[in-house]
Amino acid sequence: MDAAMALYALRGFDQTTVAEIAKRAGLTERTFFRYFADKREVLFAGSEAFAETVVRALGAAPTSLSALGAVNSALEPLSNFFTDERRDFARRRNAIIAGNADLLERERLKLSALAEALAAGLRQRGVPDSTARLAADAGVSVFRLAFDRWIGADEDFVSALRGSMDDLKTLTA
Amino acid sequence: MDAAMALYALRGFDQTTVAEIAKRAGLTERTFFRYFADKREVLFAGSEAFAETVVRALGAAPTSLSALGAVNSALEPLSNFFTDERRDFARRRNAIIAGNADLLERERLKLSALAEALAAGLRQRGVPDSTARLAADAGVSVFRLAFDRWIGADEDFVSALRGSMDDLKTLTA
DNA sequence: CGACTGATGTCAGTATATGCCATCAGCGTA
DNA sequence: TACGCTGATGGCATATACTGACATCAGTCG
Numbered sequence: 001m002d003a004a005m006a007l008y009a010l011r012g013f014d015q016t017t018v019a020e021i022a023k024r025a026g027l028t029e030r031t032f033f034r035y036f037a038d039k040r041e042v043l044f045a046g047s048e049a050f051a052e053t054v055v056r057a058l059g060a061a062p063t064s065l066s067a068l069g070a071v072n073s074a075l076e077p078l079s080n081f082f083t084d085e086r087r088d089f090a091r092r093r094n095a096i097i098a099g100n101a102d103l104l105e106r107e108r109l110k111l112s113a114l115a116e117a118l119a120a121g122l123r124q125r126g127v128p129d130s131t132a133r134l135a136a137d138a139g140v141s142v143f144r145l146a147f148d149r150w151i152g153a154d155e156d157f158v159s160a161l162r163g164s165m166d167d168l169k170t171l172t173a
Numbered sequence: 174m175d176a177a178m179a180l181y182a183l184r185g186f187d188q189t190t191v192a193e194i195a196k197r198a199g200l201t202e203r204t205f206f207r208y209f210a211d212k213r214e215v216l217f218a219g220s221e222a223f224a225e226t227v228v229r230a231l232g233a234a235p236t237s238l239s240a241l242g243a244v245n246s247a248l249e250p251l252s253n254f255f256t257d258e259r260r261d262f263a264r265r266r267n268a269i270i271a272g273n274a275d276l277l278e279r280e281r282l283k284l285s286a287l288a289e290a291l292a293a294g295l296r297q298r299g300v301p302d303s304t305a306r307l308a309a310d311a312g313v314s315v316f317r318l319a320f321d322r323w324i325g326a327d328e329d330f331v332s333a334l335r336g337s338m339d340d341l342k343t344l345t346a
Numbered sequence: 347c348g349a350c351t352g353a354t355g356t357c358a359g360t361a362t363a364t365g366c367c368a369t370c371a372g373c374g375t376a
Numbered sequence: 377t378a379c380g381c382t383g384a385t386g387g388c389a390t391a392t393a394c395t396g397a398c399a400t401c402a403g404t405c406g
Binding site for chain 4: 018019029030033037038039
């Protein structure tokens, strides 16, 4: 992962070959592909843990909450991922992703997987399907907005999340 | 496109090579790649026209409308794309996409491009950035929901759209 | 000591994708 | 008519991503 990140940052994602990454890491190409399904996946390794955190928090949210309220409280634990110390790393990672269409594509897929997981969790709470899907999507939108705020300014993630959620509320007001 | 669709449906996307598509279409592989950037793009050829329609309609929406109202009215012209005659084709296309991760990935990217275009249009109407992004994303969510309804039942697209937009409203109520 | 296991290496092969040059048909113009 | 231009296609070479099959080797357990 370190080797890949460094090379992607240095000469860009497209201009980096798996052979180069492997060599830098002191491994063979074949071994690289045993750990990562493809060249992009290196940058999205932690994404399952990420989604799991959200889903678990959703499961733990009080049943009294509305669909959106539950989603909101499911996003809060993500502040453990988005701490001040990791902001710099996140910025570098983000710059790489933003600069390449294939990586953006993968990111969207991961986010939509997150949305589906959220929707499934909501349905389990008894939320009707269409509501569940819309609330889940809205949650991901709010998350993206909060993430951009967190990464752009020195605002901490919880407050960015709160601000974004407020924006959503004014949207429909 | 016909050749590709037929083969994708017949033996699946992964099991179909570009060489086979080209042969069936009476062309060479090289020519295939002059028309389509990659193997997936065949299924998303019309997507720019699609996005343009939405953006144009958004530009034409009365300025008195709220952000969400404008997005809603921007989606309505899509009923021209989703007519009864095209439902069958859409179903076949959808089944292919749903069955393959790479294709799903590409679809997400197209939808997120649509969301970005919508957001840009909203900003041009004076909508603040975060509101614009959230409203655009919500619009795409509503569209997806409406599309699934349209494709699943024999409901026509405008009514599916209306129903989905209602769901969004009850979500935040 | 021998069997098993997990991680890695080696190698061969397939498919995607791109660049470069050749060809050829159609079309307008001197 | 002859000429040159243009756009679409073919042909070829090549890089790179990925996959499957088998070999190797270190550790470990009985």
